[in-house]
Amino acid sequence: MNAPDLKNALSQDSEVAHLMNAMGLQAKVASAQVARASAAIKNKALLALAGLLRQNLAPLEASNQLDLERATAAGLAAPLLDRLKLTPKIIETVAIGCEQLAAMPDVIGEIIGMKEQPSGIRVGQMRVPIGVFGMIYESRPNVTIEAASLAIKSGNACILRGGSEAIESNKALAALVQHALTAAGLPADAVQLVPTTDREAVGHLIAMPQYVDVIIPRGGKGLIERISRDAKVPVIKHLDGNCHVYVDDPCDIAMAVKVADNAKTSKYSPCNASEGLLVARSVAAEFLPKIGAIYAAKGVEMRCDEATARVLRAHVAIESVANIVLATEDDWYEEYLAPIISIKLVEGIDEAIEHINKYSSHHTDAIITRDHIHAQRFLREVDSASVMVNASTRFADGFEFGLGAEIGISTDKFHARGPVGIEGLTSLKYVVLGNGEVRL
Numbered sequence: 502m503n504a505p506d507l508k509n510a511l512s513q514d515s516e517v518a519h520l521m522n523a524m525g526l527q528a529k530v531a532s533a534q535v536a537r538a539s540a541a542i543k544n545k546a547l548l549a550l551a552g553l554l555r556q557n558l559a560p561l562e563a564s565n566q567l568d569l570e571r572a573t574a575a576g577l578a579a580p581l582l583d584r585l586k587l588t589p590k591i592i593e594t595v596a597i598g599c600e601q602l603a604a605m606p607d608v609i610g611e612i613i614g615m616k617e618q619p620s621g622i623r624v625g626q627m628r629v630p631i632g633v634f635g636m637i638y639e640s641r642p643n644v645t646i647e648a649a650s651l652a653i654k655s656g657n658a659c660i661l662r663g664g665s666e667a668i669e670s671n672k673a674l675a676a677l678v679q680h681a682l683t684a685a686g687l688p689a690d691a692v693q694l695v696p697t698t699d700r701e702a703v704g705h706l707i708a709m710p711q712y713v714d715v716i717i718p719r720g721g722k723g724l725i726e727r728i729s730r731d732a733k734v735p736v737i738k739h740l741d742g743n744c745h746v747y748v749d750d751p752c753d754i755a756m757a758v759k760v761a762d763n764a765k766t767s768k769y770s771p772c773n774a775s776e777g778l779l780v781a782r783s784v785a786a787e788f789l790p791k792i793g794a795i796y797a798a799k800g801v802e803m804r805c806d807e808a809t810a811r812v813l814r815a816h817v818a819i820e821s822v823a824n825i826v827l828a829t830e831d832d833w834y835e836e837y838l839a840p841i842i843s844i845k846l847v848e849g850i851d852e853a854i855e856h857i858n859k860y861s862s863h864h865t866d867a868i869i870t871r872d873h874i875h876a877q878r879f880l881r882e883v884d885s886a887s888v889m890v891n892a893s894t895r896f897a898d899g900f901e902f903g904l905g906a907e908i909g910i911s912t913d914k915f916h917a918r919g920p921v922g923i924e925g926l927t928s929l930k931y932v933v934l935g936n937g938e939v940r941l
Contacts, residue, residue, distance in 0.1 A: 529711075534688050542685050549684045551599040564587075564672070565586065580839065598906040602654045609628060613628070623934040627929065633660065636660070637720070638720055641667070649675070653692070722740050742776070777833065789816070793816060803844050805828055806827075886919040
């Protein structure tokens with residue numbers, strides 16, 4: 502790099518550093534104001550935001566179309582293009598999420614577990630906002646609203662850094678958020694979108710512990726690994742979504758087929774789509790031909806162990822046999838985000854749990870069963886953030902869980918686990934109530 506280029510690069514980096522430092526300071530100041538806002542004011546902002554989203558469908562779609570055209574021309578992968586879309590249905594979903602949050606109780610200031618001690622003091626815990634969180638995400642512009650609405654409800658400020666592929670959509674959405682905040686009497690700086698696509702902004706955002714209390718990355722494995730490695734503030738994360746459905750013996754075969762189909766094929770790109778299917782050997786002859794025919798008809802490639810492949814090849818139409826291939830060891834670990842699924846026969850509940858705990862990403866796993874004891878064992882022993890009985894893994898979502906929205910899904914075991922909603926963006930501090938007691 503010659504001298505003029507080096508000088509220009511240093512100048513640009515200095516500008517980004519100045520920008521991020523200013524945004525951090527503004528967020529810190531705003532967080533104190535939002536933290537003390539009443540529930541009524543926060544709810545007013547959320548309801549205003551829901552209204553603005555519905556009123557601005559056409560401008561939002563126009564901004565999103567610019568992103569889609571640019572991303573298509575750049576050759577963005579199909580799953581990421583799908584995540585980039587901001588349809589009327591998606592806009593309505595996030596608007597409803599804002600209304601759901603407004604209708605939920607305000608947990609800020611709640612005191613739990615208050616107990617009197619032998620000394621006479623009473624000790625409990627109060628739920629308080631975390632302060633400022635940084636959100637780094639790819640593709641999905643709806644995350645802008647989900648993050649902003651949860652920040653408002655939980656009394657936090659946030660700094661949002663969306664992917665460059667969604668910059669126009671995110672700018673349009675963030676403008677509506679700030680409009681709603683000011684209309685409710687809250688500081689616009691409570692929700693800020695990083696306006697630059699310069700990647701240096703991420704490096705600065707994750708290294709500002711003086712302003713940012715936690716970082717939440719939401720995107721591909723490479724992004725999350727980088728954030729986890731380089732961040733100087735705590736990170737709430739999940740690396741991937743290798744989710745499983747286990748078809749047990751005994752089970753309702755029709756239910757198992759319906760759930761296994763939905764978990765895989767309702768949408769291929771989300772992290773809660775099933776990537777692995779485990780089948781109890783004793784129900785394989787009845788179950789596998791049914792689900793195999795559905796997957797083959799939908800163009801799903803089935804990567805199987807040898808026993809599964811033999812059953813499927815004997816029953817699935819000849820023209821669909823090409824969809825059946827032998828799995829490798831790597832397939833059991835894989836998050837495909839595509840019309841591909843790994844399938845394996847297991848002896849029963851013990852082998853199923855062992856396989857899931859070894860190969861899954863500890864995101865979401867489900868059992869289809871009629872056996873109550875097996876269901877309880879699965880719930881207790883599968884080491885995942887969300888564990889389900891007789892339901893599709895696609896339900897692992899803050900909106901579906903009744904959280905109003907989610908900031909992401911955590912597979913960590915500390916602080917927040919599973920879909921992260923309001924409570925995941927709060928902290929507990931001890932409070933002590935006394936009447937002049939002194940320690941002896």
